[in-house]
Amino acid sequence: MPLIIVILGVALLLLLVTVVRLNTIFSLLITSVAVGFAMNMSAVDILKSVETGVSTTMGQLALLLAFGSLLGKLMAEGGAAEKITTVLTAVFGKKNLPWAMVLTGFLVGIPLFYNVGFIVLVPFVFMVCASNKMPLLYVAIPLLAALSVTHGYLPPHPGATAIALTYKADIGLTMAYGIVVAIPAIIIGGPLFGRMLKRIPTNPPTEFFPEHNQADRKELPGFAISIFTGLFPIILIAFGSFSHLIFPEGSSWLKALRFLGDPVVALMIASLMAMYTMGIRQGKSLREQSASVEEAIRGIMMILFIIAASGAFKQILVDSGVANYIADITADLSLSPLVLAWLIAGIIRLVIGSASVAGLTAAGIMLPIVQAGEVTPELMVLATGAGSLMFSHVNDPGFWMFKSYFGVSIKDTFRSWTVMETLVSVIGLIGVLILHWLGH
Structure with missing residues (x-):
């Protein structure tokens, strides 16, 4: 019954957004309340879940989105x-820019959270596509595939690290196996799949796709200062x-670097540095730049409210106990432990929308099997992490972030974002099974 309610809830949300044409924020909140009541949650519990989902999502993303938008x-x-786009095009060639995005996403994705990497790097994708007149998703999907895979498979990301600690897996060996599995997943889910998305129309907000105005500055800044300004938050976070x-x-240096490496602080x-390097040095006063600050925030x-409302929907699904129901009905299936871990994580991800909840719940269910020594813990981490990326859709805030940033329809978000996430999940499982087969 809980699964049927979730399916009906997703259908209601799609009906409200695509047929009724109700505002997405209202549609998400109405669906959240309806699903909550259908799950026998009290009105008070529903309100608490909505407030928790909104506040948690806003707390994580509000300042990140604001400063990321301003920096871009x-x-x-x-x-x-x-x-930067001029130099990238000269070095890699227009034909190879999607592969340049793969390399960028993979290297940047290791130290950064997915959301931070998305917010920092997507403006570069916009500029690359604008300068070279290239289809937006053709260039963006390779970057996002690399970010997603590093986030799902590889420590030190919190989700992958928490799963590794649950299974008592070796972190270094998990990273080594993870890189081997990640490479084909990124290639297939990124550049190869991206070729199929060239015709999908995009309409990103002008705030994220601004047209440069040569008259407003002295001349183009140098490449070194340009790339340093763009990578500066990544450097701080990596440190x-x-x-x-x-x-x-406990050392003072460690505390200081962790403070400076907080994504919001970085x-x-x-952004403050960019006001000097990209503003004052280019002939714009702080007063003139204040308009840019206001436009970026506005x-x-x-986008922020849509993501926050989707966080409320996700929290309703988490608090209603759907994950426990899925755990009960899947724990006794007679499958390979690697496949079972992937399947449980994938189903929970499909129903709840949270990759972290999916991965950690599946890890808790599969822990006794790992403790019995039936399978390599490091491969179990990768199988569980791959499953947690499966089929992102309307209950995942990442789905709405992608849709809002790139200005695509819900249908095309399914065709691009959802399919990409599913591809990297399935290819990840196949890679894990091959490694398991080679080791036996």
């Missing part, structure tokens, strides 16, 4: 994005992530 806008108006390898726990500092408000 300042770099576009200052000419940095134009300079924060790996500082424990250099400094002892993006704020990078442009993300609708």
